[in-house]
Amino acid sequence: MRKSITLFFLVAVIGLATCQSSIVEKLKSSLLKTTVTKDTVRTNKDTVRTEKLKLKFYKKDANASYYADKFNGKKTASGEKFDNNSYTAAHRKFPFGTKLKVTNQASGKSIIVEVTDRGPFSRGREIDLTKRGFMEIAKNKGIGVMVVTIEEVVN
Structure with a gap:
């Protein structure tokens, strides 16, 4: 049970980091002059x-x-x-x-x-x-x- 919870949080953190980096990339590309x-x-x-x-x-x-x-x-x-x-x-x-x-x-x-x-x-x-x-x-x-x-x- 404990391993599955840890695995869930690990996947959630990786997903959030990936999502944030794609948002940052979109913002950077839209701000190009x-x-x-x-x-x-x-x-x-x-x-x-x-x-x-x-x-x-x-x-x-x-x-x-x-x-x-x-x-x-x-x-x-x-x-x-x-x-x-x-x-x-x-x-x-x-x-x-x-x-x-x-x-x-x-x-x-x-x-x-x-x-x-x-x-x-x-x-x-x-x-x-x-x-x-x-x-x-x-x-x-x-x-x-x-x-x-x-x-x-x-x-």
């Missing part, structure tokens, strides 16, 4: 090219939404004309012209967008995407908000 991935980049003219991107992690579990159709054709904060069929975004902090990789955590799909506007102005939301970009990575086309990971594209 720069990663290089091979991605498909779409421009506003729908040209598609595959290139290696250098990415700098910004935020995980961010809420993303998309622009309403009523903003189509209006001026953005950067002075550009807004087009809901392009790959642009609104963010409160990133400078205009910054390229961001936005990945839907539910579907794993991602897009590259350029920051051209300020916002979103809804509490709890981190980024506003164009409707085209949002629908391209959305798992469920009927939703208005999704959880994403945001990474800055570094040149």
